[in-house]
Amino acid sequence: MSALAIQLAGSLIAILALAWIAHRLGLGGDARIRSEGEARALADEAISGFEPVEIALDKAGMGALYRDARGRVLLLRRHGSHWASRLLDSHAHTRLDRGFLTLATADRRFGSVTFDLGDKAAIWAASLRRIAG
Amino acid sequence: MPDFDPTTFAIPLFVALVLAEMLWAWKTSPHAYEPRDTLTSLAFGLGSTVAGALAGGAFLALFMWAYQFRIFDFGPQWWTVWWAWPLCFVLDDLKYYWVHRFGHRVRWFWASHVNHHSSQHYNLSTALRQTWTGFLTLGFVFALPLVLLGFHPVMIAICGGFNLIYQFWIHTEAIRKMPRWFEAAMNTPSHHRVHHATNPRYLDRNYAGVFIVWDRLFGTFEPESDGERIRYGIVRQLGTFNLIWSVFHEWVGMLGDIWRSPWRHKLSYLLREPGWSHDGSRETSAIIRARWEERRQQVAPENAIAEPREAA
Numbered sequence: 409m410s411a412l413a414i415q416l417a418g419s420l421i422a423i424l425a426l427a428w429i430a431h432r433l434g435l436g437g438d439a440r441i442r443s444e445g446e447a448r449a450l451a452d453e454a455i456s457g458f459e460p461v462e463i464a465l466d467k468a469g470m471g472a473l474y475r476d477a478r479g480r481v482l483l484l485r486r487h488g489s490h491w492a493s494r495l496l497d498s499h500a501h502t503r504l505d506r507g508f509l510t511l512a513t514a515d516r517r518f519g520s521v522t523f524d525l526g527d528k529a530a531i532w533a534a535s536l537r538r539i540a541g
Numbered sequence: 542m543p544d545f546d547p548t549t550f551a552i553p554l555f556v557a558l559v560l561a562e563m564l565w566a567w568k569t570s571p572h573a574y575e576p577r578d579t580l581t582s583l584a585f586g587l588g589s590t591v592a593g594a595l596a597g598g599a600f601l602a603l604f605m606w607a608y609q610f611r612i613f614d615f616g617p618q619w620w621t622v623w624w625a626w627p628l629c630f631v632l633d634d635l636k637y638y639w640v641h642r643f644g645h646r647v648r649w650f651w652a653s654h655v656n657h658h659s660s661q662h663y664n665l666s667t668a669l670r671q672t673w674t675g676f677l678t679l680g681f682v683f684a685l686p687l688v689l690l691g692f693h694p695v696m697i698a699i700c701g702g703f704n705l706i707y708q709f710w711i712h713t714e715a716i717r718k719m720p721r722w723f724e725a726a727m728n729t730p731s732h733h734r735v736h737h738a739t740n741p742r743y744l745d746r747n748y749a750g751v752f753i754v755w756d757r758l759f760g761t762f763e764p765e766s767d768g769e770r771i772r773y774g775i776v777r778q779l780g781t782f783n784l785i786w787s788v789f790h791e792w793v794g795m796l797g798d799i800w801r802s803p804w805r806h807k808l809s810y811l812l813r814e815p816g817w818s819h820d821g822s823r824e825t826s827a828i829i830r831a832r833w834e835e836r837r838q839q840v841a842p843e844n845a846i847a848e849p850r851e852a853a
Contacts, residue, residue: 412594415549419587422556426666427580429560433567435574453772456741456833485780488575490661492780517790518780 436489440469447472450484454493458482464532466523473511473523473532481539483511485521494518496539504533511536542695543620547702555709559665565715566664573714577782579666584784585656586669596676604684604694613691620696629692630700630751633684637704637750640683642761645745645826650678651815652791659787661774663737668712673788707751708733728753731765738771741833744826776816776829791815 430436441447444463451458451474460474460482471485481500484493499514509529512520525532566573615622644654656672687697711733719729728749736747746763749756756762765771779787798810798818806819816825824832 415552416587416591419552419590422552423580423583423587426556426559426563426583427576430563430574430576430579433563433571433574435563435566435571436576437572439572453739454778456829457836487778487780488578488661488782489572490575490774490778492661492778494780515780517783517786 439486439489439491441465441472442469447474447484450491451482451493454482454484454491455495464523464525464528467526468524471521471523473509473525475535481536483513483521492518496536498539500536500539502533502536504529509533509536542693543699545699547699548705551706551709555665555669558710559669562665562713562715570714573662573664574666575662578660578662579664581782581784581787582660582662582666582670585673585788586671588673588784588788589671589675592673592676600676600681601694601698603681604688604697607685607688608694611689611691615691615693619693625692625696626700629687629696630703632687632690632692633697633700634704634749634751635755636683636687637701638748638755638759640680641748641750642759643683644678644680645748646814647812648791648795648815648817649811650680652795653678653680655775655791655815656788658737658775659779659790661772661778663712663714663734663771663773665709665712667737668709674792677792704750712737724753726752726754732756732762734771734773735763735765737773739774739776740769740772741830742766742769743771744776744830776824776826 441450444465447463447465448460450472451460451463458474458480459476461477462475464473466472471483471491474482474484476482481496482493483496484491486492494513494515496511497514501512501520503510507524507526507529508522509525509532510520510522523529563574615625619625640650641654644650653672653674656674657667657670660667660670684697688694708728711728711730713730714734716730718724718731719727723729724731728747728751732747732749732753735743738744743763746761747753747756748761753762779790781787795810799807802810802819809817809819814825814827816823816828
């Protein structure tokens with residue numbers, strides 16, 4: 409039992425040390441969306457075949473909102489050094505503050521995001537409220 | 542009787558190699574690691590060790606009980622029968638292929654195995670991202686034929702340990718391709734990158750543990766394509782580093798689906814493939830691949846027309 413406890417304690421220390429080293433080495437990078445073309449590619453990676461007809465990019469490149477021809481709205485946001493997405497449904501929550509649009513999906517663990525969409529924020533907020541019903 | 546767990550002895554090597562790969566990433570590919578992802582993956586590894594220690598005794602007892610019904614007997618000193626070891630290793634790897642395939646094709650099994658795939662990174666820490674809930678599936682049933690053939694449960698456990706150790710080093714982007722003869726027979730970083738990919742072309746391919754020949758034999762092999770950037774993780778990325786949610790999210794999702802679905806569909810949410818839904822509102826890997834293939838076929842003729850052709 410004590411051998412197992414020592415092994416577990418040693419493993420825990422090693423884990424924390426490795427994560428700390430990864431942090432100190434600055435691994436992970438700073439992922440940003442830098443163009444509409446890149447945003448399109450990320451949407452297709454998120455949902456294979458998703459072809460946006462409208463795109464709103466966060467000004468800092470931290471995420472994007474998309475709408476396809478079927479009216480589906482996709483929210484893409486940064487997750488670590490990669491990206492994660494959710495289709496917005498009637499449970500989506502939106503809040504508009506000038507050019508900033510805050511969005512929360514039905515998936516609580518996905519969290520909420522605030523995008524700087526500038527002039528597009530009000531237009532997207534209005535259309536998303538229609539989805540939320 | 543040997544009292545030996547190879548994975549325990551391999552842990553210092555695992556730590557050293559993760560560190561070495563981090564240094565490689567620091568020099569050449571910083572995005573290959575993400576500290577919070579690394580922490581989650583390694584915590585998965587530690588938790589799976591604890592879960593394995595807690596549940597392992599019960600499975601060993603079950604296998605020892607089944608062992609009395611064995612067809613062949615390697616004798617009281619079974620560990621001295623040298624040829625039984627490589628034979629057991631190969632058969633255990635075949636068993637691994639099928640457990641693994643079920644792990645991807647049956648949602649009950651996937652609820653546990655998804656843990657190994659939910660990182661969006663592909664590095665040596667991902668190899669240690671092991672499930673905590675394997676004991677809640679029927680994976681152990683696949684080992685029973687080996688026990689009944691006469692392989693001692695301890696021999697099977699040791700071979701399984703070496704199998705896991707082999708699979709550690711193939712979780713890397715640092716190695717592109719191994720020599721051709723090696724790629725033909727063995728599982729390699731290239732083959733296993735395909736397995737961890739969510740690109741439609743690669744979904745549910747390359748289930749092998751050590752020998753890639755099983756995939757070639759059973760029709761699930763897909764080579765890595767040079768021109769296609771791999772996206773790792775799961776079809777619906779987690780979007781959180783929360784360890785507890787990462788461990789249990791698919792169990793919660795599956796049980797929720799069973800609870801909400803009509804009676805006649807409940808069992809299907811347990812036994813059918815991930816992504817299946819009774820109302821067709823979701824996509825399985827086969828549907829995703831078929832639709833991708835359809836789009837590809839549509840684009841290909843258009844390109845063929847658009848591309849200028851040389852005169853014969």
